[in-house]
Amino acid sequence: MxxxxxxxxxxxxxxxxxxxxxxxxxxxxxxxxxxxxxxxxxxxxxxxxxxxxxxxxxxxxxxxxxxLGAPPPRTSVSPVPLLFGCIALSAFIVAGVLGALPPVIGWSTSVMSALAVLAYYSDKQAASRNARRTPEHSLHLLALAGGWPGALIAQQLFRHKNRKTSFQVTFWSTVALHCAAVAAWVAHSTGLV
Structure with a gap:
């Protein structure tokens, strides 16, 4: 009622x-x-x-x-972050298959991205039902472990956690840390460091 x-x-x-x-x-x-x-x-x-x-x-x-009197809910998906997430995920997979990155990075990014999409979807559904939520630190750990492309895609598709400033600051920090770790691994394995 x-x-x-x-x-x-x-x-x-x-x-x-x-x-x-x-x-x-x-x-x-x-x-x-x-x-x-x-x-x-x-x-x-x-x-x-x-x-x-x-x-x-x-x-x-x-x-x-x-x-009442508020603008209607936003229904469109922001194309730039969505496209960036898709390109990043594809790049990790292709680089792993072609040998530019260790294959484990390409496959782990795929798996972690899939898990991130599921976690964001589950959290969005829980939020709409006022049920138990996925802790934000769990979402950030998935991103840090390589699932950030999937997380970025999910944020846009489900319109979830994409406007909360504190969450976004931490999220992009995990993206930077993951990319730095991959770059360090590649530099070490190729003898550049």
Missing amino acids: KKAGRIKTWNTDKGYGFIDIHAELDNVFCHASALRNRGISPKPGDRVIFELSRDAQGRTCAVNVNV
Whole structure:
């Protein structure tokens, strides 16, 4: 059953706040993952329509939250990061097959990228159901282990974790570390170092 209310408080850094539904109940918890208007950060006083649910601990929370007057959710995929992820994944595979990189790097990048896509998909589904989420450090470890091309593709396809600044800073750091490790391995194995 749909409910109407107003955002009472919102913490943009932590990604959650509370909805006031006019003394019908206590303030209702709302996580950013419950927002249907993902491109915005609600402000106190914004009118919302939502459904009541329970989280994993049995507490009342809001789901399917629409901030009235907000722009519709973004539906297009950003082509540049998606293309970059596809090219990077292809380059690692081809370089491994042709011997420019050790074959284990090409195959491990493929496997880790596939695992990253599955992890992002699973986390996106869990976020929409207010279920147990995949820890961010696990997503970063997959990227660091060579799954960053798949992670980049998944971020765009599922529109997940691609707008959170702190996550993106750490993600691109893992990309740089992985590429530096591959370059060091290649330099060492070819006798350049």
